[in-house]
Structure formats: C-alpha cells, structure tokens
Amino acid sequence: MNRYLVERTFPDGLGLMPTQEGNGAAQTVVANNAAKGVTWVHSYVTPDKKRTFCIYDAPSPEAIRQTADTNGLPVERITEVRVLDPYFHY
Amino acid sequence: MTKGDLLERDNDLAALEAAFADACAGTGRIVLVSGEAGIGKTSLVESFAARHHDTARVLRGYCDPLLTPLALGPLHDISRSLGTDLAAQIDRGARTSTLFAQLLDTLLAPIRPAILVVEDIHWADEATLDLLKYLGRRLDAARVLLIATYRDDEVQRHDALRLLLGDLATVRIVERLQLARLSRDAVRALARDRAGDTDAIYSQTGGNPFFVTEVIASEASGVPATVRDAVLGRAARLAPGGMAMLDLAAVIGARTEYALLEQFPDIAAAGLPECLALGLLQDTGTGVAFRHELARNAVLEAIDTLRRRALCRDVLAGAIRAGYAEQGYAARLAHYAEGAADAGAVIRYADAAGRTASRVGAHREAVAHFHSVLRFSDGRSTAERATAATNYARECAVVDQLADAIAGYRQAVALWSDLDDPLKHGETLAALAWPLVRHGATAEADTAAAEAIALLEPLGPTRQLAHAYRTQAHLRMLDRDTARAVEIGGKAIAMAGGLGDIPTLAGAEMVVGAARLVSDDAGGRAQLDRCLDLARDNGLDELTALARMNLGSAYGEQYRFAEAEQELLIGLAFTRDHDLDHSGHYMSSWLALTLLFQGRWKEAAERAADLLDQPDLAAISRIMALVALGRIRTRRGDPGAREALDEALTLARSTATLQRLAPVHAARAEMEWFAGDPGAVSAEASAVFDLAAARRHAWHSGEFLYWRSLAGETLSHCDWAAAPYALQIAGNWKAAAGLWRARGCPYEEARALAAGSQTARLRALELFDALGAAPAAASLRRTMRADGRRQVPRGPRASTRNNPFGLTNREMTTLGYLVRGFSNAGIADELFISAKTVDHHVSAILGKLGAASRKDAAEIAVQEGLYAKNGEEPA
Known part of the structure; x- marks a missing residue:
C-alpha cells in the first residue's frame, strides 16, 4: 500500500458541507473507495474551496483514478509521498 | 454418533440447503467445503446428500492420495456411477474438451437436479482441476449443485489448486464453507457415556471431530496424545486376522473395491467381519473404506518397510489379476509397483499412466510418472532410456520446468547419438530448441535447430525434418528475422504439405504469416488465415489461439491498432470458450497496449492492472502489461512508471528478444524524456537500436530514432523508418500529424502538432487535455508562453466561453x-x-x-x- 497526495481543482468550489447531506456524500465516497482498496486519509482545502490536497492510501495510482471516476471527482495530479514530521522520537 | 446426527453443523447444512434450493430453481451453485483433516467435511456432505437421494442425482468423485494421482480420477468415479463410458473414452484417446462437454450435457439434462461432489481436491490432478474450472464457468444456468471439499492447510503446497480457488473466487455462484471445530459443549455431549474426564478429551483433541470420535471409540483409560495413537489404540483390539485385513486395506488405499478384495479371499474371510464390526472399515456399497484418511495413514505408517513392500507386491499382483490395467487404473498399479520396488512394473505402468495423463492435460502428473520411469530405467536398453528421457523432458517443457526439460532432452540427445540414430537424434535436437529459447538461451536454441536440420536433411523428406524447419523458422520469426523465417518456413510448408502433416503445415503457415505481417507484408494475412482454417478443421485449438495472438501482436507492432483490436477481441472470445487462459492473458496485454495507443487510457489502465493481479501471469504477458501501465503512468504524470518499467526491463532481459526489449526500452525512453534526462533518453533509445535496425523493424527503429533526435543526437538519415516518425524527425509535423490521425493515435498526433503552428499547438493542447496528458500539456503551455503567446488556454475546465x-x-x-x-x-x-x-x-x-x-x-x-x-x- 502506497501513500499519495492527490490534487483536485473545483472551478465552482467544492460542494461538500458539514451537514447530514455532506456526511452522506462523504460516506458514499468512503464506501466506493473501499471496493478498490483505497483509503481517503484526509484532505486540505483552500479557503476559496477551489483546490483540495488529499492524502490517500492506495494500491496504485490507477486505483485512485478509478475511484475518482466512480465518485465523480476530478484528478489534477497524483504524487507518491512519505510522511515526514518535525518531531523525531528517539 | 449416528449418521445424519451431526453436532454443530446446522448452519453449514442450512447453507448447503440454500445453495441446493437455488440450483433447483435453475441457478447453478458451487460450494467449497474446507477445513483441516478430520474436521468432518465428508460427514457433512454425506449427511446432506443422504437427505436428497430421492430428489436429486447424487454423483461422487474422489481424489486419492497416490504418489502420483490418477489423471481425471474423479471423472472415472462419476462415469461409473452414471453408467456412461466417459472413463473408457479417456483410454481411447478422447479429447478432454469432448469429455467435459459430455459430462456437462449429462448434468444439464432436464431430469432431476444434480448434486456433484468432488472430494479431497487438495489431492487432485491437473486435469481434474481443469474440469472444475470448466464446470465453474458454465454452471450458472444449470440445475446443479457442485460441492468440492479440500483441506485448507494443504492449499499453500498445491499451486494449481491455489490458482483454481483464485479463479473460482471471481465466479458469482461460488460460496465457501469453512468448517469449525467442535465446541467444549459438543465434545461433552459426545463423550457423555464415557467414564473419566470429558474436558481432557476436549483439550487434547482441540475439538477435531474425527479425533474426538476415535478417542471415544478406542475405549482406552487415558486420552491418547495424538490421533494416530487413538487410531492404533482402537486397532489394537483386533485379532491377528483383523489386523492383517486392516494392513491390506491400508496398502490398497483410501477405498478398497470388492473386485480387488476378491483377489484376497482368505484375508477377507478371516478379518473383514471384525474390521467392519469395530467400525475400523466401513461398507461403501462398492467396497470398503477407512473412516478417514487419517486412520489409514496411522495404520500404514505402523507397517514396517519390508512387510509393506511385500504387501505392495501382493496388491500389485491382485490388481493386475483383477484387470486394473485394462480399466484405466495404470496410475494405481504404478503406485503399488513403486511400493514393491518392482522396476519392470513401474516402467510398464508409470509409462502408461504418464501417456494418459499427458493426453488429458494432467501434465504435472505426467512429469511425475515419466520421472518414475526414468528413475527405474537404469538397467534398460539405451533406446528405452532415451525414450524415457524424451517423454520426461517433453512434459517438463509443458509445465514450464525448463531446466529439467533441457537436461532431459540433452540426456536423450546424447543417447540417440550413441545409438547412431540420426532421425531420433535430429528430432530430439529440434525439440530441445524450444525450451532453450523460452529459457532465454536463444543462441543455443538456434544451434540445436541448425544441428537437427543438418542431421535430418541427408535422410530426405521426413516429418521430423519438416518439424525442425518449422522450429527454426519460428525462432527466426521471434527474433524478427523475417527473411530467414520466410525462407526456412517455406521449406517446412512444402515438406509438411507433401507428407500430409497437418499440425506442422498449419504451424509453419502461422510462423511465416506472422513473420511477414510484422514486416508489413500484406501476404502474411492470407497465410495466417490458411493456418486458422487448418486449425479449425482439425481441432487444433491451441494453434488457433496462437495464430490470433500473432495476428493481434503483429498488427499492434505495425501500429495498426484498429485491426489489432479486432483480432484480439476475436481471439479473446475464443480463448474464453476454450479455457486457454495463458493465450488469453497475452492477448489481453496486447489489447491494453492497443487501447493505450488509441487514446483509451482508462480502459487500457484497468485492463493492464487487472492482468497484473493475475497470480500465474506468464512473463511475456507481464512484460507487455507493464509496458502499457508504465506508458500510461508516464503520459498521465502518475507515480509508479519507473517501478513498472524496471520490472518489465528485468523480465525482458531474461527473454533476450527484440520483441520484448524494444517495447520496454521505447517506453523507458519516453519516461526519461519526462524525467528531463536527455542522456538517459539516448541510452534507452540506443540500447537495442542496432538490433531493431538490423532487423529492419521500421516502427521500433522509428520510435528509437525519434527519441534520439529529441535527446539532441545528430542522426544520419534513415529512410526506411516508419513514415510518421521519419516525417516528424525531418520537421514535417503537419504530414506526421495527418498520418497519426489516420492511424487513430491521438497522443502521437498531438505530439506532432505540438511542434507546429500556433493553431496546431492549440489543437494539440485540446487533444492532450482531453486525454489527461498532464505533463505533455503543461510542457506545451510553457513553450507557448515562452514563445510570447499571451492567451494560452488554461485547461479543459476553464475554457468554456459564454455565448447566448x-x-x-x-x-x-x-x-x-x-x-x-x-x-x-x-x-x-x-x-x-x-x-x-x-x-x-x-x-x-x-x-x-x-x-x-x-x-x-x-x-x-x-x-x-x-x-x-x-x-x-x-x-
């Protein structure tokens, strides 16, 4: 399983709201992902909600594209990444 | 415990009932019952079947733990209970596809629904697994419930079974039942009449039902430590006559048919009643059997070596007298012969069993049988040893044990040479060439084929010489040496035609046709069509698949993707109908490449990814799927292109042929271009350029030249390179783009347009954006801005203009x-x-x-x- 940063652009802004409806949409995405072994870890969204940076665990970039397609989400760029954090534990 | 009174199996029985109800309603079902030895798989299935004897046809087939299993053993059992002559047809040389189809027809007959049980498939031969796969793909509209049982702890050791289970996992109608051990309460209930500590029985047996019942039946005071001790404890209560009977049955096998038992009237009369009374053996209607293979094993292991050997000798003689050789049981006779260390009998029966196994597609079993023959052949004549080595090598080659195949053929070559038999010597050398080339030893293969021809030519026209020509032509075709392939293949066609040798004739037509087609010689198509006609009329299914495969890949190599796709789809349908999975996988990998070049990246990526998930994908299919995936990742700017193409390169190097190396190096050149490393682009595009140029492969050479020119190399003119590449290198982007468009390659078209006028570049951007070719689009946008164009369209989503x-x-x-x-x-x-x-x-x-x-x-x-x-x- 690899970790990926997925960049997406929403020209009209991302519609996902912290409401019951929004939660429902998010859970649909999670279920569709699971079918392909893809896990949406979390995302960062720009204040204008036009760009998102999403962290995913997935078996391959193709799996991410396939689930994005199922979920009707755009994919601008996929980059494989590793975690690096500033707090080293000895 | 009485029959039909199983503890803690209500849910499992209910699952079987539900599956059977579906089957009765016309939706065939398959249930895989698994669990450790002694867990009660057979008891469950028997108890279920007993409920339906009146409403269904219950058919049973057994896989036996022989040294080498009997090919299609379960089909023998089923055939006998159906009263058909399927088993006899195996010996008469019927094709397995015919046998399988007949069984399917029987199952589909509009009478009572069928319950087909195949027991212990962890011991199954390869042909039986083929049968299960065949049925698994064709029962969805049949009133049939197929139940297969196996020990799940044996699966890891049995590659072919693992693959079958993986294959069945994709079939919708399959359900798995994994049987659990008995609970403490159940063990208590079973042991309630027994004095002593029932909890100790539970902890010692772990709730394994067979172990529990053996412990209870042994009536020993303590609890035996192992299931073996429990069985032997129970057997120890037998009188000497009973013990002799039990030993005889253990040597005979899982089941002892009455026909065989009749050969031992004294032993049976003295011991059988007691064995049955104590429950150590059970009456099955057609013979007697141990309650479980665990029990037979315990008894068998307790017999000392010398006595076991003597018993094997007796059983062998009895089985021969009972006519087992004539009833298709050579594999069992070979098993007894090995136990008796009777070299003559091993050779006779293992050889016969090997031939049958090979014919029905149980090639792993054929390898084992022929290996036995070879091991026992030391004292035999040179000709016999040479034949044994050849048979062994041939089967090894089929199952991809290439090193063993090469060693076997080499041994046979040396022996035929000693005998001064040029016909056999030459024939074997030609056969040796094939595993050599698949092992990557291309030069040695060429030498072997050439030596074969040199030996055979002085003998005049023979089938052997025609076949040697066909082999050498094939090697030349694989190496894309068209002129030699056509020349030598022509000799094979003429000679095989004159001799009426259809398989060699059809094979040679295929080889020459493919060689001409990859060189863009239109006459190749007609020859491949002749091969297809011959193959169809003579039932040469594998050759049909091979010809379609070569048609598809030849068109693909010529960038004729629409035709390639059409051929590959026909070929894929054919391989699906005939269960020729390996050919199907290779065609699928080429289809992925074809889709990629036609700009259908989504389909291409999904097909390639699915293929790469196949557990038994052959190297050549893997290479082509990795090339497709690597190219798509490069063109989309997705990560993982290098990993895919590194693996492809390693695999391609081991094949050492232009056919594999060229596509891999071309894909790697493209990857290095986007990595911004012109030196690496040059290196990749030059790696096999000389070979491609020597073979006058216009498309491989053309792409390599294109990358080398992009990387800044100064190239001498190369007028035979494929036109679109040659035009592009020469700066004629417009003509190049037109040719790419005509071939239906949008990415290549856009790449040509990107070198053109402003309008052409705008069109290129449109094409790149529509494909999702992010790196190429970004690079073109940078170029356009740098060239001073202010308004560069931002991308596919941002460019919709408003108009009323x-x-x-x-x-x-x-x-x-x-x-x-x-x-x-x-x-x-x-x-x-x-x-x-x-x-x-x-x-x-x-x-x-x-x-x-x-x-x-x-x-x-x-x-x-x-x-x-x-x-x-x-x-």
Whole structure:
C-alpha cells in the first residue's frame, strides 16, 4: 500500500458541507473507495474551496483514478509521498 | 454418533440447503467445503446428500492420495456411477474438451437436479482441476449443485489448486464453507457415556471431530496424545486376522473395491467381519473404506518397510489379476509397483499412466510418472532410456520446468547419438530448441535447430525434418528475422504439405504469416488465415489461439491498432470458450497496449492492472502489461512508471528478444524524456537500436530514432523508418500529424502538432487535455508562453466561453470559418481534425442556432454579433 497526495481543482468550489447531506456524500465516497482498496486519509482545502490536497492510501495510482471516476471527482495530479514530521522520537 | 446426527453443523447444512434450493430453481451453485483433516467435511456432505437421494442425482468423485494421482480420477468415479463410458473414452484417446462437454450435457439434462461432489481436491490432478474450472464457468444456468471439499492447510503446497480457488473466487455462484471445530459443549455431549474426564478429551483433541470420535471409540483409560495413537489404540483390539485385513486395506488405499478384495479371499474371510464390526472399515456399497484418511495413514505408517513392500507386491499382483490395467487404473498399479520396488512394473505402468495423463492435460502428473520411469530405467536398453528421457523432458517443457526439460532432452540427445540414430537424434535436437529459447538461451536454441536440420536433411523428406524447419523458422520469426523465417518456413510448408502433416503445415503457415505481417507484408494475412482454417478443421485449438495472438501482436507492432483490436477481441472470445487462459492473458496485454495507443487510457489502465493481479501471469504477458501501465503512468504524470518499467526491463532481459526489449526500452525512453534526462533518453533509445535496425523493424527503429533526435543526437538519415516518425524527425509535423490521425493515435498526433503552428499547438493542447496528458500539456503551455503567446488556454475546465446559443469553444471556432466561407475539408485541414468531426460540429451549430444551412448559420452569427463579416471576433 502506497501513500499519495492527490490534487483536485473545483472551478465552482467544492460542494461538500458539514451537514447530514455532506456526511452522506462523504460516506458514499468512503464506501466506493473501499471496493478498490483505497483509503481517503484526509484532505486540505483552500479557503476559496477551489483546490483540495488529499492524502490517500492506495494500491496504485490507477486505483485512485478509478475511484475518482466512480465518485465523480476530478484528478489534477497524483504524487507518491512519505510522511515526514518535525518531531523525531528517539 | 449416528449418521445424519451431526453436532454443530446446522448452519453449514442450512447453507448447503440454500445453495441446493437455488440450483433447483435453475441457478447453478458451487460450494467449497474446507477445513483441516478430520474436521468432518465428508460427514457433512454425506449427511446432506443422504437427505436428497430421492430428489436429486447424487454423483461422487474422489481424489486419492497416490504418489502420483490418477489423471481425471474423479471423472472415472462419476462415469461409473452414471453408467456412461466417459472413463473408457479417456483410454481411447478422447479429447478432454469432448469429455467435459459430455459430462456437462449429462448434468444439464432436464431430469432431476444434480448434486456433484468432488472430494479431497487438495489431492487432485491437473486435469481434474481443469474440469472444475470448466464446470465453474458454465454452471450458472444449470440445475446443479457442485460441492468440492479440500483441506485448507494443504492449499499453500498445491499451486494449481491455489490458482483454481483464485479463479473460482471471481465466479458469482461460488460460496465457501469453512468448517469449525467442535465446541467444549459438543465434545461433552459426545463423550457423555464415557467414564473419566470429558474436558481432557476436549483439550487434547482441540475439538477435531474425527479425533474426538476415535478417542471415544478406542475405549482406552487415558486420552491418547495424538490421533494416530487413538487410531492404533482402537486397532489394537483386533485379532491377528483383523489386523492383517486392516494392513491390506491400508496398502490398497483410501477405498478398497470388492473386485480387488476378491483377489484376497482368505484375508477377507478371516478379518473383514471384525474390521467392519469395530467400525475400523466401513461398507461403501462398492467396497470398503477407512473412516478417514487419517486412520489409514496411522495404520500404514505402523507397517514396517519390508512387510509393506511385500504387501505392495501382493496388491500389485491382485490388481493386475483383477484387470486394473485394462480399466484405466495404470496410475494405481504404478503406485503399488513403486511400493514393491518392482522396476519392470513401474516402467510398464508409470509409462502408461504418464501417456494418459499427458493426453488429458494432467501434465504435472505426467512429469511425475515419466520421472518414475526414468528413475527405474537404469538397467534398460539405451533406446528405452532415451525414450524415457524424451517423454520426461517433453512434459517438463509443458509445465514450464525448463531446466529439467533441457537436461532431459540433452540426456536423450546424447543417447540417440550413441545409438547412431540420426532421425531420433535430429528430432530430439529440434525439440530441445524450444525450451532453450523460452529459457532465454536463444543462441543455443538456434544451434540445436541448425544441428537437427543438418542431421535430418541427408535422410530426405521426413516429418521430423519438416518439424525442425518449422522450429527454426519460428525462432527466426521471434527474433524478427523475417527473411530467414520466410525462407526456412517455406521449406517446412512444402515438406509438411507433401507428407500430409497437418499440425506442422498449419504451424509453419502461422510462423511465416506472422513473420511477414510484422514486416508489413500484406501476404502474411492470407497465410495466417490458411493456418486458422487448418486449425479449425482439425481441432487444433491451441494453434488457433496462437495464430490470433500473432495476428493481434503483429498488427499492434505495425501500429495498426484498429485491426489489432479486432483480432484480439476475436481471439479473446475464443480463448474464453476454450479455457486457454495463458493465450488469453497475452492477448489481453496486447489489447491494453492497443487501447493505450488509441487514446483509451482508462480502459487500457484497468485492463493492464487487472492482468497484473493475475497470480500465474506468464512473463511475456507481464512484460507487455507493464509496458502499457508504465506508458500510461508516464503520459498521465502518475507515480509508479519507473517501478513498472524496471520490472518489465528485468523480465525482458531474461527473454533476450527484440520483441520484448524494444517495447520496454521505447517506453523507458519516453519516461526519461519526462524525467528531463536527455542522456538517459539516448541510452534507452540506443540500447537495442542496432538490433531493431538490423532487423529492419521500421516502427521500433522509428520510435528509437525519434527519441534520439529529441535527446539532441545528430542522426544520419534513415529512410526506411516508419513514415510518421521519419516525417516528424525531418520537421514535417503537419504530414506526421495527418498520418497519426489516420492511424487513430491521438497522443502521437498531438505530439506532432505540438511542434507546429500556433493553431496546431492549440489543437494539440485540446487533444492532450482531453486525454489527461498532464505533463505533455503543461510542457506545451510553457513553450507557448515562452514563445510570447499571451492567451494560452488554461485547461479543459476553464475554457468554456459564454455565448447566448451555448456553443462550445470548438463550435465557435468552426462557426468563424463558416463566416469566412470555408468548406468542411478546408476547416478540417485548418483545425487538424477529420472532415467527419467538422461535419459533426456543423450539425451541432445548425441545431443550436436554429439555422437551415451553413450560409444561414454564418448570417445569424454576424447578425447576433458573434463574428464580424470577415470572420474576426468582435473587439
């Protein structure tokens, strides 16, 4: 399983709201992902909600594209990444 | 415990009942019952079957733990209970596809529904697994419940079974039942009449039902430590006559048929009643059997070696007297012969069993049988040893044990040479060439084929010589040495035709046809069609698949992707109908490449990814799927291209053929281009360039030259390179783009347009954006900005312009040309799209503007202020 940063652009802004409806949409995405072994870890969204940076665990970039397609989400760029954090534990 | 009174199996029985109800309603079902030895798989299935004897046809087949299993053993059992002659047909040399189809027809007969039980498939031979796969794919509309049982702890050791289970996992009608051990309460209930500590029985047996019942039946005071101790404890209560009977049955096997038992009247009379009374053996209707293989094993292991050998000798003699050799049981006779260390009998029966196994497709079992023959052949004549080595090598080659195949053939070659038999010597050398080339030893293979021809030619026309020619032609074709392949293949065709040797004739037509086709020689197609006709009329299914495969890949190598796709789809349908999975996988990998080049990346990526998930994918299929995936990742800018193409390179190097190395190096050159490393681009594009050029492979050479020119190399003119690449290298982007468009390759077309005029570049951007070719699009946008163009379209989503008629960008541009009075052909030329696409845009414009004609549309455009009269956009 690899970790990926997925960049997406929403020209009209991302519609996902912290409401019951929004939660429902998010859970649909999670279920569709699971079918392909893809896990949406979390995302960062720009204040204008036009760009998102999403962290995913997935078996391959193709799996991410396939689930994005199922979920009707755009994919601008996929980059494989590793975690690096500033707090080293000895 | 009485029959039909199983503890803690209610849920499992209910699952079987539900599956059977589906089957009765016309939806065939498959249930895989698994669990450790002694867990009660057979008891469950028997208990279930007993409930349905009146309503269903219950058919049973058993896989036996022989040294080497009997090929299609379960089919023998089923055939006997059906009263058909399927088993006899195996010995008469019937094709397995015919046998399988007959069994399927029997199962589909519109009488009572069928329950087909195949027991212990962890001991199954390869042909039986083929049968299960065949049925698994064809029962979905049959009134059939197929139940297969196996020990799940044996699966890891049995590759072929693991693959079958993986294959069945994709079949919707399959359900798995994994049987659990008994609970503490159940063990207590079973042991309630027994004195002593029932909890100790539970902890010692772990709730394994067979172990529990053996402990209880042994009536020993303590609890035996192992199931073996429990069984032997129970057997120890037998009188000497009973013990002799039990030993005899253990040596005979899982089941002892009455026909065989009749050969031992004294032993049976003295011991059988006691064994049955104590429950150590059970009456099965056609013979007697141990309650469980665990029990037989315990008894067998307790017999000392010398006595076991003597018993095997007796059983062998008895089985021969009972006519087992004539009833298709050579594999069992070989098993007894090995136990008796009777070399003559091993050779006779293992050889016969090996031939049968090979014929029905149980090639792993054939390898084992022929290996036995070889091991026992030391004292035999040179000719016998040479034949044994050849048979062994041939089967090893089929199951991809290439090193063993090569060693076996080499041994046979040396022996035939000693015997001064040039016909056999030459024939074996030609056979040796094939595993050598698949092992990557191309040069040695060539030598072997050439030596074979040198030995055979002085003998005049023979089938052996025709076959040697065909082999050498095939090697030349694989190496894309068209001239030699056509020349030598022509000799094979003439000779095989004269001798009426259809398989060699058809194979040679295929080889020569494929060789000509990859060189863009149209006559190749006719030859491949002749091969297909011969193969169809003579039932040569594997050759049919091979010919389709070569048609597809040859068109693919010539960048004729529409034709390639068509051939591959026909071939894939054929391999699906005939369960030729390996050929199907290879065609699928080429289909992925074909889709990629036609710009259908999503389909291509999904097909390649699915293929790479296949557990038994052959190296050649893996290489081509990895090339497709690597190229798509490169073109999309996705991560993982290098991993895919590194693996492809390692695999391609081991094949050492241009056919594999060229596509891999070309894909790697493209990857290095986007990595921004011209030195690496050059290195990849030069790695096998000389070979491709020597073979005059116009497309491989063309792409390599293209990358080398991009990487800044100065190249001497190469006029035989494929036209689109040659034109592009020469700077004629417009003609190159036109040729790519004609071939239906949008990415390559866009790449050509990107080197062109401003309008061409805008079209290139459109194509790149539509494909999702992010790196190429980004690079072109940078170039355009650097060249001073201020308004570079931002991307596919940002470029919709508003107009009151809802015209798209492309339609607006087309409308501009209409105002200026351009014809469709003229617009097509300006916009680098086909006339048909322009037609499409014009119809859309007419519809949206409500215009009656092109002229009408132009007038509306001016009236509404969309365009000025000269076709300029209004300020």
